[in-house]
Amino acid sequence: xxxxxLSVSPSIVDLDDLLQEAYLKIWKHAASFDPERASPITWMCxxxxxTTIDALRLKQVATTDLxxxxxxxxxxGRDSDPFDYDLAQPIAAGVLGRLPRDRRHLLSLAxxxxxxxxxxxxxxxxxxxxxxxxxxxxLASVRADCMACAAGxxxxxxxx
Numbered sequence: 001x002x003x004x005x006l007s008v009s010p011s012i013v014d015l016d017d018l019l020q021e022a023y024l025k026i027w028k029h030a031a032s033f034d035p036e037r038a039s040p041i042t043w044m045c046x047x048x049x050x051t052t053i054d055a056l057r058l059k060q061v062a063t064t065d066l067x068x069x070x071x072x073x074x075x076x077g078r079d080s081d082p083f084d085y086d087l088a089q090p091i092a093a094g095v096l097g098r099l100p101r102d103r104r105h106l107l108s109l110a111x112x113x114x115x116x117x118x119x120x121x122x123x124x125x126x127x128x129x130x131x132x133x134x135x136x137x138x139l140a141s142v143r144a145d146c147m148a149c150a151a152g153x154x155x156x157x158x159x160x
Contacts, residue, residue: 004045008052022051088150095145103138110135 005018012018025047033043096104106124109115117135121128 001044001048004048005052008049009056012052012055014055018052018055019048021055022048025051088146091146091149092142095142095149098145099138099142103134106131106134107138107142 001019001022002015005012005015005022022044026044029047033040037043038046096107099107102124106120109120109123110117115123117128117131120131124131
């Protein structure tokens with residue numbers, strides 16, 4: 001088990017703590033061991049390897065003192081955002097208003113309500129792939145129409 005951990009990271013300082021954590025996981029999950037899938041030592045080494053990787057990931061997570069975090073400017077304000085929301089809102093509303101009712105409803109369910117693609121496929125009675133295609137094509141159409149309106153082109157005709 002030590003060799004497994006050291007093969008993942010040769011400079012582990014807390015090797016004994018990692019071994020203890022891995023052995024606890026092995027003990028807690030012993031009932032789920034399946035001899036059909038792997039030998040006991042392979043199963044235990046896999047747990048040790050994953051425990052070591054998890055510990056390394058935790059060490060790589062950047063942490064900041066609260067004092068430093070308070071100095072980060074608020075990203076929610078529009079003062080530093082160069083995007084003109086007042087200009088874009090009526091353009092987007094007009095483009096979305098010209099979409100067929102079912103496509104507007106689909107976009108609303110997917111992006112405002114957060115409904116999953118699987119749930120949408122059941123609701124609309126079509127495969128998940130079809131839902132993905134509809135969403136992709138509808139968003140591409142909305143994007144193109146918004147860009148055309150923003151560039152001063154005449155408003156697109158309603159979508160069929």
